[in-house]
Structures are given as C-alpha cells and as structure tokens.
Amino acid sequence: MKFALQLFFLSFLLLFLNCKKEASSDDKSTVEEPANNNSVIEHEIAEERPKDSINSKNVVQFLTLYGNENKQNRVLIKTRLGNIKIQLYNDTPLHRASFIFLTKMGYFDTTCFYRVVPDFVIQGGESERLDTQRYKARYERYKIKPEFRENRKHKYGAVALARDWKDNPGKKSTAFEFYIVQNRKGAHHLDGEHTVFGEVITGFETIDKIVNLEAGNDEWPLHDVFMKIEVIN
Template identity: 50%
Template sequence: MKKFTTLFLLIVLYTFFQCKKEVVVKEKFINTDTIFTKKESQKKEIKQVQKRWDSLNKENVNNFFTAYGKQHLENKVIIKTKFGNIKIRLYDDVPIHRANFIFLTKIKYFNTTEIYRVAKNFVIQGGNSDETYTQNQRRLYGNYTLDPEFKKHRTHKYGALAATREWENNPYKKSNPFEFYIVHSRSGAHHLNNEHTVFGEVIAGFDTMDKISKVPVGRDEWPTEDIRMTIEIID
C-alpha cells in the first residue's frame, strides 16, 4: 500500500511538471509570434514613411530640394498657352530654385494656374489662380519660401525667368516658390538684380511673349480674359 501511494504521487508530480512545461512552451511561442508581428508592422510603417517623396514642408525646404535636385536633373520646360508655347531653360547653378520648379511641374501645380499679370514692355507674370487645386497645393506644403540664390551673371536680361517675392516683412528677400515672371523688356529689368532670384531664361517662344504682351488688361495689369497655361518637362 505504501509503495502504491509513493508511485501514485510520483505519477501525479510527473504529470504536473509535464503540463506546466507544455504551458510555458506554448506561452513563449505565442508571445514570440506576437512580438514578431508587431516588429514587422513597425518596419512596414517606417518603410512607408521613408518612401514618401513629397514630405516637403517649410522647415525642410533646403534639405528637401537639395536631395530632390540630385535625383531629378531635368532643366528644360515648356509653357503652353492659347497664344503658343514658350520654352525655358532652368539654370543648374541655381539648384534650389531649379529643383523647386521641376517639383511643382511634376506634381502639375502649374496646370491650374494662369498668367495673371501683363505689364507691357516690362514683365509677364504667372503661377497663381483661384482654382481649388492651386490653393490646396499651396496650403499643403505650408506656403514655404526659398532662400535667394543671387548670381552676378544671372541678371534680369530680356527673357529672364525669375521668382516673385513679398517686399514687405521680407528682409532676406526670400522667393515665393509658386509664382514667377519673365522679363519682356528688350533692355531688360536690371533694377531688379539682387532683388529677385533669376533661375532660368527663355530659349524659344519670344513671339508668343509678344502676343501675350498685346492682350487687353485692366488698371491692375490683369488680362481682361484669363490666360490659362500648362507647364511640362521636355528633353
């Protein structure tokens, strides 16, 4: 009887420890699987953030366009209007402004904008409109500005492409990235040198500029009829 009792206790103890061991193994496996899945999820989230190419905001402008410019080397665009086309070459030695213009062209920002100012014998100005998409794009990136990139040899000659800017409360002469103008005066507009960044020039389509310069305008130099435009990258 005593032997039977001892044997019974040994069997009970063995069974108990085997069950406990099995529970521990199962719990360890379940926890490991859960942790692995969570890490994998975190990795996917990190990769998604890293793949975002349009993370531009007003705090990272220079870094964003420095990196963007190295990956997007295009420097020629065409402005299409109902009066004809204007071909532009962007300057490689004004890298932030060039990259910005290529970026906006690729996201089709300009395709809902218009030429909204025609100052005869002076400039033709565009890059804004009341379209919802236009305004949403400006808000999306925080209405950022660009640091000036003045170059002695990049002047306001006939056909120069330059960035607009605010004149009030802008001591560093930062550019508006969304709006631009083209000098239409044959003698240039050299009083604007070192006031606005020149970042490109017209290489074809001077006759189109002449046609645009003749449209009727109001006192504010706004064309009486909208001049819609699209901009595309060309080789």
C-alpha cells in the same frame, strides 16, 4: 483494487490538466502580437512616406537632395496661345530644383498667367482654383533663399521668382510664382532684388500674345491663360 482505482483517477487527472494547459497556451498564441510588431509597422509607414515632404523648415536640405537626384534643366510651358521653352540655370541650384519639383508634382498645371504688364512682365503660378491653394498649404508655402549671380540679369526673356517686398529682409523667393521679362530692354531695376534662375529659349511670340491680353485693373487677364508645364530635359 482500491489502490489501482486511485492510481487510474490520478493518472487521468494529470492527463486532463496537461491537456488544459496546452489548450490555454494555444488560445493565447492566437491573440498575442509579435514582439517586434511596432517596428514592422513603422517600417511600412517609412516605405509609404511621400517623397514630396518639403516644408518650410527643410527647404535647403530637401531641394539640395532633390536637385542632385533630378538634374533636368529644361521645361516646356504649354498654353492656349502657344508654347514657351525655358532653360533653367544650374548655378541657381535651389531655384532650379524647386521649379522642377513643383512641375513634376503638377502644381503649375493648376495655375495660370495671372498678371500681364506690357513692356514689363508676364507673371504666372497662381489661380483661383482650390487645388492651387491646397498645393501651397501642403508644402507650407515654402520660400527659397536668394541665389543672386552677377551673370544672371533681368534681360529680355529672363525667368525669375516673385517675392514679398514687406517683412522679407532676406529677399527670399516665393517658390510658387514666377515671371518672365517681356520688355526688350530688360527690367534691370530688379537685379539683385529677385533671383533670375532661367531664360526663354523659344516662344517669345507667345509671351507677346499673353502680355497684350485685355486685363482688369488688377492686371489679371479677363480670360484666364492656364498652363501645363512639362520637364523635357
């Protein structure tokens, strides 16, 4: 009888310890993370990474890829004084891709024509809005290496990017600011100094309306001419 009682308690003890071990194992599984959890998170972040990740260091690589995926070369600039249709050149691929990129990202829609010089140019792509500066900061105010072409001159209606004249021996373009030649004779003293990457197709009368606006000593119109640019082809 005593031996049977001892055997009973021994069996009960083994059963209790086994149950406790299984319970402990179950508890542990509820707080353990999968072994590959980090790779899952990294994959999700990669999927969410923005497609507009251009910066000052990857300009050529980014714009080359973007240009291959976005081959449009016509845009429409809408203003309160009328519209201007522009043809972008395929033989200035980085400049074309950049202009299409910034148009699609909505940058130019925050800007206006901020410089008007009769018998010379109208210049746009800047404003006093915070949104404009945020875009520039986001893309690290990237610049583009020149794409000078013998057949792309500063003729009447030519579209080119502005650039810094100081501390810029490579004549890199400022991606965010462009100008349109309004002088009927052109502005050929700028050939080889700024990259011409497009030309006006229609809307020359709108250019004349803008250039003749009353402006201050800084050539900024007294009443802003904001723009909205759409990619049309």
